[in-house]
Amino acid sequence: MTAKESRRLRELEEENAGLKKRLEQRDEVMRRTLASYLTDEVLEEVLEKDRSVRIGGERRVVTMMFTDIRRSTQLSESMNATDFIEMLNHYLEEMIEIVNAWQGNILSFVGDAIVVVFGAPRPNEDAARDAVACAVAMQRRMPMVNFWNAAHGYPNLSMGIGIHTGEAILGNIGSQTRAKYDMIGRNVNLASRIEGFTGDDEILISTETLEAAGDQVILNPEGERWVRPKGIQTDILIHQVVGYGSRMIRTEMPEPGRPDPSDAVPGSASEAAGSPETFEWRDLDEGQFGRKAE
DSSP states (O other), X not given: OOHHHXXXXXXXXXXXXXXXXXXXXXXXXXXXXXXXXXXXXXXXXXXXXXXXXXXXEEEEEEEEEEEEETTHHHHHHHSOHHHHHHHHHHHHHHHHHHHHHTTOEEEEEETTEEEEEEXXXXXXXXXXXXXXXXXXXXHHHHHHHHHHHHXXXXXXXXXXXXXXXXXXXXXXXXXXXXXXXXXXXXXXXXXXXXXXXXXXXXXXXXXXXXXXXXXXXXXXXXXXXXXXXXXXXXXXXXXXXXXXXXXXXXXXXXXXXXXXXXXXXXXXXXXXXXXXXXXXXXXXXXXXXXXXXX
16 A cells, blocks of 8 residues: 555545544434433434434324413513523423323423424324323323422412324424424314313313223213314314323322322332332333333
């Protein structure tokens, strides 16, 4: 090998090393950015299969969840900004923990609203069931959220949740320089509209979600009603969920210092069974809200 060839080989090796380092740095940035929104399982799949951002998507049947804090605008205007953000961040932290435990993927935060999809990016045949059970767990956590609020001098919060199952377009939307994983389509709008019909501490689901979620969903018979969502040409039937399995939505405040262990999820402060690594999952109806990944 000539001196010129040897020098060129060293240059190529240095270029490859530099490229590898930049790819590793890019992956670390992606991991930090996505880690707050995706479960570890899905995050690994996204990083493994999509090292470069590809704009485009696919049509898939998924279950979509929209949540919103009731009267949040009035609260934001009446509270000190720092206090409001602290209260909001604590609420979101609690809700994110539960969504992650149920294999939901948070697509965005719109103010205090949370947009979640079940069944994407990775397919999940139990997406509707997981979404409804997740919603019940979220509402069951709200008394603890408000217990914390009261201890800090903050007002009570109430949340509405709307869920719908249907086909949506999902994928990376944007440009090569700025893109996000998101969903669009008529059914996404419908899920958002269903949430708009919710009242305080209420979960409303579409008939499509009810049929796909299985027989452990507990409904309030008097909560069933026909509505005409804005932008939808026909009336739809929505159903009020009041429980899942043996777990009913509570409205009473928990006893001070005594959180309900049935609301614990892996890694939470109230989980007495140990760390997520040593946690032994129990059946869905035995009191543990959380879903064992296949």
